[in-house]
Amino acid sequence: MDLKHFEKILGYHFQTQHLLKEALTHKSTKKGVHNERLEFLGDAVLDLIIGEFLYKKFPNSKEGELSKMRASMVNEKAFAKVARHLNIGDYIFISNSEEQNNGRQKDSILSNAFEAVIGAIYLESGLEVVRTLVHHLLNAVHPNIDLNSLFYDYKTALQELTQARFSETPEYIVLDSSGPDHNKNFLIGVKIQGREFARANGKSKKEAQQTCAKIALETLKA
Template identity: 40%
Template sequence: MGMEIDVLVQGNKELLSELERIVQYRFTDLRLLQKALVHASFAFEQAQIGKNNETLEFIGDAVLDLVIGHILYTRYPEMKEGELTRLRAALVNETHLAVMAREIELGRFLFLGKGEDASHGRNKSSILSCAFEALIGAVFEDAGYEMASSLINRLFVPTIETKKEEMLIADAKSRLQEVLQEKHNEGPSYRLDLEEGPSHQKSFTISVMFRDEVLGTGEARSKKEAEQRAAAAALKAIAVSGDA
């Protein structure tokens, strides 16, 4: 990894130790952790082209896909392949990885070029998600699959159920449409029952109708989400009654 990373490690031992404490993992080779924190903009300014976190990010991305895939496969044996793929994508996309990075305060540990730092690079989702992947890659390189898997489990498992619920609600309208089309050859309609509150804090109550019957009702801050929640309630009711 070269002399330059060694110099950074020597000068930043306290900072690196603090991050180790937060993620509850102590590196055998601190140079891996240091490299995971070096953004391309910093390496470029230091004339150390290529001495950045991009290759560790590449490894981390693959490890995350594998470990999260395995967690989902084990936890939800009833889920179809397409659903598993979409749930994994919801957990391993830039937005969610940036949320995970913020939870461990990764932004303040990054080594950024002056321009990138000045333009709030420490809070950019693209930079944070890449650094998070690089951190996972560094743990994998330092200690192998089991250790990386244990860290990913600890960080991700609390959010998996929420993401699954969000995904099911987001999918509910299209799933309800499919169920009714298949059984009755026609789809549902949505009725706005109530719209209340000031413009910046509106609340919508919407019912999903089928042949003048209310199948389910949902309430949310947007019409779209209220419709999705109504459809989710309808699907639950249909599953309980065993009929559409």
């Protein structure tokens, strides 16, 4: 296993190679030193970097919205995706039994190793360096996607607002669907208190509903 390849994918070279090895070592190896402490540190580093990113990107979002967006970015599934982008599974040190148990494909193991790698870079090079690297990774894993639409659940937000304000949940209605199976289009409307607040198109019902919810939210908050 040549960790130089991993460093190349990562875009970062470790001065202290034992830190990198520690970050990639799963506790199943029973070697004493494993990556849980670095994961503890990396988790806090990612919380801050992603929190600050959202704070600056959404200057008008309230604390509750920022927390929700962060929760959707800072979790095992999201980090496992970044870890797979980095091929971390090929480079981690795990026990034979964990190996046979498909450990290299497990979200939890991949996500923890990614957090530990971030913790190790932070220890070695500080916040500025690791922040640049994390921003780069987020862009690479989610290219050309507005984080707003990717990470924020407008349907849930709308439901919370309408329940607080009108004690009712929004109703989504399929107004039209067209196109062949592989290229469907849905037109969906959202009703609150019997009144249509918005309508939107989407390639799936879920997508169209999210867009409806987003528009309705803007109307209701205006």
